[in-house]
Amino acid sequence: SQTIHQWPATLVQPVGSPLSLECTVEGTSNPNLYWYRQAAGRGLQLLFYSVGIGQISSEVPQNLSASRPQDRQFILSSKKLLLSDSGFYLCAWNGAVSNQPQHFGDGTRLSIL
Amino acid sequence: GENVEQHPSTLSVQEGDSAVIKCTYSDSASNYFPWYKQELGKRPQLIIDIRSNVGEKKDQRIAVTLNKTAKHFSLHITETQPEDSAVYFCAAYSSPYMRFGAGTRLTVKP
Numbered sequence: 001s002q003t004i005h006q007w008p009a010t011l012v013q014p015v016g017s018p019l020s021l022e023c024t025v026e027g028t029s030n031p032n033l034y035w036y037r038q039a040a041g042r043g044l045q046l047l048f049y050s051v052g053i054g055q056i057s058s059e060v061p062q063n064l065s066a067s068r069p070q071d072r073q074f075i076l077s078s079k080k081l082l083l084s085d086s087g088f089y090l091c092a093w094n095g096a097v098s099n100q101p102q103h104f105g106d107g108t109r110l111s112i113l
Numbered sequence: 114g115e116n117v118e119q120h121p122s123t124l125s126v127q128e129g130d131s132a133v134i135k136c137t138y139s140d141s142a143s144n145y146f147p148w149y150k151q152e153l154g155k156r157p158q159l160i161i162d163i164r165s166n167v168g169e170k171k172d173q174r175i176a177v178t179l180n181k182t183a184k185h186f187s188l189h190i191t192e193t194q195p196e197d198s199a200v201y202f203c204a205a206y207s208s209p210y211m212r213f214g215a216g217t218r219l220t221v222k223p
Contacts, residue, residue, distance in 0.1 A: 042216070043213055044213040046212075090157070099144060099206060102211055104156040105156060106156050
């Protein structure tokens with residue numbers, strides 16, 4: 001069966017520091033991969049999605065970037081974190097065939113001080 | 114692009130009553146509509162979904178209806194229990210990605 005791993009679970013970072021969050025999927029090939037951010041008590045904001053290695057589409061221009069160095073690996077990065085980057089970051093995947101549900105990782109709770 | 118509106122934002126019901134959450138979408142090309150339940154601090158989990166060629170789907174106490182003409186779909190929970198308390202998100206899929214509603218915080222009072 002397929003599983004999705006996301007780490008770290010929690011992270012506290014100072015303003016201006018870099019960020020790297022990692023997500024990996026097991027048990028499937030060529031998944032669609034997604035990064036979402038969820039502010040406290042709010043909905044899911046799509047940040048990036050990827051349909052293949054090296055293919056990244058950005059939904060919201062900001063100081064975050066994403067990379068997909070391997071088929072089942074998706075990385076969210078920042079060179080300099082802002083206070084507004086605080087939130088709950090969720091990685092998700094679904095099959096390459098359309099009309100498939102997205103399955104979420106356990107998320108990373110990021111706090112910027 | 115797709116826009117998904119979800120109502121109400123909060124819903125409080127008595128245990129045993131029914132709960133209904135409604136969503137509308139804008140992109141007529143959307144063809145897949147999942148519902149997710151998110152408990153506090155946890156990841157959203159799929160509870161039921163419906164595809165555009167179906168008008169209604171039921172799974173025990175949970176049902177979803179879809180009206181493609183009106184572009185709206187609804188989640189129905191019957192015989193609610195305290196463990197149904199959570200935030201519920203609707204979503205509409207229009208390739209290649211999902212658009213989510215803002216969420217409904219459901220509270221079931223014992």
